[in-house]
Amino acid sequence: MAPKTRIKDIARELNIAPATVSRALSSSGLVAEPKLSLIRQKAAEMNYRPNVQARSLRTQRSMSILVAVRDIGNPFYLEVFKGVEAVAREQGYSALMVNTDGKAEREQNCFEMLHDGHADGMILMTGNLPDKKEINTRNIVVALEGIDSEEISQVLIDNAAAVRQAVDHLVGLGHSRIAHIRGPVGEGMSEKRDKGFRAALAAHDIPLREDYQQRGDYNFEAAKVATDTLLDLPEPPTAIFASNDEMAIGVLSTAQERGLRIPQDLSVVGLDDIYLSRAVFPALTTVSQPRADIGQCAMTTLLAQLNGDALCGQQLFPTHLVERATTGAPSNSNMKQEKET
Known part of the structure; x- marks a missing residue:
């Protein structure tokens, strides 16, 4: 087995001080470009791996980061975690995904792990926080599911805006009977998407029908039940927007079980652009968010805060519509029914 590359080996190759190499590889912020990139590139070429145990003893850090999610079974989180883990690994950290299952006691356990030193920081994707007096905002970054606070990055x-892109697309195809399968009532992200849907309809002068608003709780089975309710209406919608892709796939499943043609009889749009949205048939039209980029940004922000940088407030990433095969103009029979109503 080849001997392990050490910091002084990299320093010797580049003819610079070992202390400079150490600062560059620990993301101290004390080494500027282009030297920073030069050192990191050489470290990669020489297969340098940080000694996590030694660094932990030296810095009094665990070199571990928690990534708290609501449902570890939702494939949406995997791409986000890939982005987190890529940055963490590069900086000598390990990232651990924790499933809270939407339960307050499990979320509290994550904060207790931080308090007890089992992890140095946490990327929180559940949208819930305990009493702010009990937490250190410097070792937390909130991602995806925002909270009402200016004290946390x-x-x-x-x-x-993401919901508006979906509704604009459906209206542009000629739909006005548009239903919404939303997430849990009372949760921040779900409420924002619901308000966005209502505002988007209003912007197109389309009256809101309360019977077209159904709760799906972000999961496949609940969305199937919601879809049955919508399709059993005397005047069913010609299009359904589901607030995440897992629910949109539930809509497709139920519609096809009932013999509906997609998109001729029913158009469907999701939100997230998970990999399954390309694998289902027909492929799902959805609003894409840059999950890996969000994960990378969250981890980079957290590391900067752990190294003493200021909190960054809110960072917003853009979304865009990905038009696939589940949306089209309403069929002639649907158009006729819309005109009669």
Whole structure:
């Protein structure tokens, strides 16, 4: 086995001080470009791996980061975690995804792990915080599911704008009977998307029908139940927007079980652009958010805060519509029914 590359080996190759190499590889912020990139590139070429145990003893850090999610079974989080883990690994940290299952006691356990030193920081994707007096805002970054606070760094999308992109697309195809399957009532991201949907309809002068608003709780099975309710209406919608892709796939499943043609009889739009949105048939039209970029930004922000940088406030990432095969103009029979109403 080849001997392990050490910091002084990299320093010798570049003819610079070992202390400079150490500062560059620890993301101290004390080494500027282009030297920073030069050192990191050489470290990669020489297969340098940080000694986490030694660094932990030296810095009094665990070199671990928690990534708290609501449902570890939701594939949406995987791409975000890939972005987190890529940055963490580069900086000698390990990232651990923790499933809270939407339960307050599990979320509290994560904060207790931080307090007890089992992890140095946390990327929180559940949208919930305990009493702010009990937390250190410097070792937390909120991602995806925002909270009402200016004291914590947050990496988000504009949820209202994302929903508007979906509704604009459907209206542009000629739909006006548009239903919404939303997330849990009372949760921040879900409420923002619901308000965004209502505002988008209003912008097109389309009256809101309360019977077209159904709760799906961000999961497949609940969305199937909601879809049955919508399709059993005397005047069913010609299009359904689901507030995440997992629910949109539930809509497709139920519609096809009932013999509906997609998109001729029903158009469907999701939000997230998870990999399954390309694998289902027909492929799902959805609003895409840059999950890996969000994960990378959240981890980079957290590391900067752990190294003493100021909190960054809110950072918003753009979204865009990905038009695939589940949306089209209403069929002639649907158009006729719309005109009669």
